[in-house]
Amino acid sequence: MPLDWNGLFAPRMAGVTASEIRELLKLIDQPDVISFAGGIPDPDLFPRDAILRAHERVLQSNSLAATALQYTISEGYTPLRDWIAGRCAMARDEILVTNGSQQGLDFLGKLLISPGDKVVVTAPTYLGALQAFSPYQPQYIPVPTDADGILPDELEVALAQRPRFLYLVPDFANPNGVTLSLERRRQVVALCRRFGVPLIEDAAYSALRYDGEPLPTLLAIDLEAGQEGRVVIHAGTFSKTVVPALRVGWLAGPAPVIQKLVLVKQAADLHVGTLNQMVMHAVVEEIYDSHVAVLRGAYHRRRDAMLAALQETMPEGVTWTRPAGGMFVWLNLPAGIDGARMLERSVAEERVAFVPGAAFFPDRSGKATCRLSFTTNRPERIREGVGRLAALMGRMAEAPAA
Ligand SMILES: Cc1ncc(COP(=O)(O)O)c(C=O)c1O
Incomplete structure (x- = not known):
């Protein structure tokens, strides 16, 4: 008889489920997907x-x-x-x-x-x-x-x-x-x-x-x-x-x-x-300060590209944060748009990925939010990806239940 492993796990693990981000990263690792999902550094900038x-x-x-x-x-x-x-x-x-x-x-x-x-x-x-x-x-x-x-x-x-x-x-x-x-x-x-x-x-x-x-x-x-x-x-x-x-x-x-x-x-x-x-x-x-200066220069340009693209393309009703550093912009979506549902469509229809916001709330609220990372894509690709996302959002805002 197969062992009932689930019955053997300590109760402390009951509330611990797979990270949506890490599961997601496995699926979107395809060259034609523009990913704003992973909060990771750009490997091209590693001090090899x-x-x-x-x-x-x-x-x-x-x-x-x-x-x-x-x-x-x-x-x-x-x-x-x-x-x-x-x-x-x-x-x-x-x-x-x-x-x-x-x-x-x-x-x-x-x-x-x-x-x-x-x-x-x-x-x-x-x-x-x-x-x-x-x-x-x-x-x-x-x-x-x-x-x-x-x-x-x-x-x-x-x-x-x-x-x-x-x-x-x-x-x-x-x-x-x-x-x-x-x-x-x-x-x-x-x-x-x-x-x-x-x-x-x-x-x-x-x-x-x-x-x-x-x-x-x-x-x-x-x-x-x-x-x-x-x-x-x-x-x-x-x-x-x-x-x-x-x-x-x-x-x-x-x-x-x-x-x-x-x-x-x-x-x-x-x-x-x-x-x-x-x-x-x-x-x-040897290189800490000079390397951090290089990263700040590159990520600064990418942050600016993402903020400018959002400003140019996002439909009314979408708002976002303007981070002074780091890796992330946070979007508040129009009421009725669910970040998780939008991700499904975004990957299928636009080949763009991001992280739906609910995972970051202990009570899973915040469904109408999402996180975009700007660190791993060059400015042109950021503009392209944000534009595609905006097009999808425009379609979803017109027919929210679709
Ligand atoms: C806010 C924050 N803290 C901690 C970590 C963990 O980083 P590490 O274990 O690589 O130092 C991360 C990684 O994404 C993070 O975003």
Whole structure:
């Protein structure tokens, strides 16, 4: 008799379903599809030469190679921790190197959430964060955002319910491209301090700014307010600024929290691959700032191309965000148009893909929204894809039930 595997899975996995984005990416990987779906870097911009040089340098040296191919400490490769610590004005013992920032989110869920605990997220929020936290069985409290980020009054009401933490992406958020304003940053940190609620700052896109001056991180604002009562745990990554494949990210936070997270890391996988950490360290030492400048230049042009094309072609009733950085524009569709249904038609009729917005809401609301990524297509293709999408939307607006 075949084993009833579904009956054997732990109840904590009941609410965990396949990511629509990842399932989708499998289907649209065809050359004639213009995809705005994946929130991924452009492979043509990967710093391959620097990565090759770094591998050679590490592996051709007897002593470096002996370290690179050996187990290492769970905290992370010390020169890399020091590089990261220097960049965020932290001490080495306040940094844990993780296998991408995604692992950091999972660890924080494991460390902080017991079944039924409340967790505050923005609506919409990063789908991968929901996937990381959900196996620990939280109850989400979604808080809406506007063009300046999370709404402080609603946040206060949520924090009064004593959640285990607040998670947000303050810069050019995945999925809606919104940036938390300076005033709101101060309010959010002050509120979390007042209620004694940890604040997880996911800074995945922070380095990819195309307009204006960088805003202080929530981590920096928290530190300014003093060591006592610190609330911020900051998740960073090299996936968007160097390459995702080496899987190097980090958590930065108060030393006692990092010490506990080191134990979680030991249990999970001992450490991030030593060779990857050493290569990443060599690469960032050599090219980080110049490479980020190249990425910002290229993505800036693509962001502008997408915003201009939307302006020129979208039918009335469609509105969108104007991100100052990152990878995403977020569309609000006319009432009655369902993003998932539009995707089906868009792939079939126009060969254009994107991500329907509902997946980014813990309660699956937000059906009349969708996320477009502008990073992997050149400006001409962006214009072509947005034009095709607009044509479909025009047809759907004329006959919404079709
Ligand atoms: C907001 C956000 N956080 C974290 C991640 C995870 O990135 P990584 O694990 O590659 O560092 C992503 C990836 O798309 C993201 O969009």
